[in-house]
Amino acid sequence: MSARETAADAIVIGAGLAGSALAFELQKRGLTVIVLEALSAHALAASGNPAGIWMPHATAQLTSTTQFYLRSLRELLSDPLLAECRLPQRQNGAIQLAHSPASEKRLRSALEYLPSDLARWCSAAELSAIAGTHMACGGLFFPQAGMLYPRRLTELRLQGPRINVIYEQIVHSARWQPDAKTWRLGCQNGKHYESRYVLLAQASAVRSISAAAWLPVIPVRGQLLYLQAGQALTELNCPVSYEGYISPCLPPSAERFQSPGDAAVCQVIGATFEHWNTRTELIPAQHQRLYEMARRTLPALPKANVETNPGRVSFRSSSPDRFLLAGRLPHLESLQTSLDQNPHQMHAWLQRWPRVQAWPQTGISLAHASRGILTSGLTARLVVADLLDEQLSPADQQYLAAGQPTRYLQRNLRRHGKLLPVE
Numbered sequence: 001m002s003a004r005e006t007a008a009d010a011i012v013i014g015a016g017l018a019g020s021a022l023a024f025e026l027q028k029r030g031l032t033v034i035v036l037e038a039l040s041a042h043a044l045a046a047s048g049n050p051a052g053i054w055m056p057h058a059t060a061q062l063t064s065t066t067q068f069y070l071r072s073l074r075e076l077l078s079d080p081l082l083a084e085c086r087l088p089q090r091q092n093g094a095i096q097l098a099h100s101p102a103s104e105k106r107l108r109s110a111l112e113y114l115p116s117d118l119a120r121w122c123s124a125a126e127l128s129a130i131a132g133t134h135m136a137c138g139g140l141f142f143p144q145a146g147m148l149y150p151r152r153l154t155e156l157r158l159q160g161p162r163i164n165v166i167y168e169q170i171v172h173s174a175r176w177q178p179d180a181k182t183w184r185l186g187c188q189n190g191k192h193y194e195s196r197y198v199l200l201a202q203a204s205a206v207r208s209i210s211a212a213a214w215l216p217v218i219p220v221r222g223q224l225l226y227l228q229a230g231q232a233l234t235e236l237n238c239p240v241s242y243e244g245y246i247s248p249c250l251p252p253s254a255e256r257f258q259s260p261g262d263a264a265v266c267q268v269i270g271a272t273f274e275h276w277n278t279r280t281e282l283i284p285a286q287h288q289r290l291y292e293m294a295r296r297t298l299p300a301l302p303k304a305n306v307e308t309n310p311g312r313v314s315f316r317s318s319s320p321d322r323f324l325l326a327g328r329l330p331h332l333e334s335l336q337t338s339l340d341q342n343p344h345q346m347h348a349w350l351q352r353w354p355r356v357q358a359w360p361q362t363g364i365s366l367a368h369a370s371r372g373i374l375t376s377g378l379t380a381r382l383v384v385a386d387l388l389d390e391q392l393s394p395a396d397q398q399y400l401a402a403g404q405p406t407r408y409l410q411r412n413l414r415r416h417g418k419l420l421p422v423e
């Protein structure tokens, strides 16, 4: 391999939505980028679903994380790539149903802070008119939300003369070389790569890198049910979210953006949400449960046995508070040494975290959970700007602070008096 193939200004690990967005931001600033991907193509893991929803996150109160989602939505809407990967729907927008009294209370509270161009309350009759099929209850309509092809967005972000994606490279070590001030990455096939910057976007697999082994990243299994031609609810105009979600029918052109080898899909019903379940095969009973859940919301779906239908299993990476992990990678050992030598520092640390004690020239974009379409772009912009010491606006600093993994170290210190609780 030539030097161009094994060295670059920056290496990104993982060619999913998160890694591709980081590569895009780095190359935009003139850096050469190598993306190392374990599998044989981009977006074959969580980012390989045939279609995914983006919509505002309607929480009861406006928190720093909700603000992050709103900012992410604004940036996604102004991203020129969106037009090239959005699913053509008969009706713009997406519906979120108030499927229980608790969800109605939450959605109505969210209306107090959601801008009127992004959300409005609709009765069941109004939603039925928008959706083109009978809706069992009212809820929110998001006129600027929709669905897109995640593999296509990933592919578009990875295009560019300064990005070199190398497949079938399972990175298993990352060593900081202090004299050269570079990172040396080792792959299972014996190959090595070097760069000034390293960015971790390999989702739950990040814990196999020793510097990141402490990160609280949790795999969450998700099973999708595919309805095939003849079963699909063809009249549905736009995606509907309830306890699960259903897409409108995908056009035949959608096949181009699917993962190679995936079964033909006409309509997608999703998704299960199981922490720590690592089963990779489809579970027939879960297919049926997903279908029955959809039928309670959309009575026009006929009674059917879908247990043997095709589908897809993949794993989101999440964190205990379900919010993403982004920014610098804290250097646990040096933080611990510093705390051991100056125990009185603990109080100051609980107020404000010292950002100097991080691994040099390293960024992370992880744990995007069920919202990577929305969050991967803003996260990448902030992580790369911070890494390259660009001036961030006060608002951007706050968005970045919301995702810092140091929040878990602070919680541990508060609860256990230690950076890491004894497992």
Ligand SMILES: Cc1cc2nc3c(=O)[nH]c(=O)nc-3n(C[C@H](O)[C@H](O)[C@H](O)COP(=O)(O)OP(=O)(O)OC[C@H]3O[C@@H](n4cnc5c(N)ncnc54)[C@H](O)[C@@H]3O)c2cc1C
Residues within 6 Å of the ligand: 013, 014, 015, 016, 017, 018, 019, 036, 037, 038, 039, 042, 043, 044, 045, 046, 047, 048, 049, 051, 052, 053, 054, 150, 169, 170, 171, 172, 201, 202, 203, 205, 206, 221, 222, 223, 224, 270, 271, 272, 314, 315, 316, 317, 365, 366, 367, 368, 369, 370, 371, 372, 373, 374
């Ligand atoms: C069932 C399901 C439904 C979803 N629906 C939606 C939705 O409707 N809307 C939405 O916004 N989000 C949705 N999501 C979430 C979204 O798909 C994720 O947030 C997003 O794909 C995460 O992107 P990622 O790049 O972090 O992870 P991934 O796409 O998993 O990418 C990580 C990459 O790292 C690679 N990798 C792993 N280990 C290594 C290694 N050692 N060396 C090199 N490469 C490695 C993997 O092969 C993979 O390509 C859904 C997720 C699931 C599972």
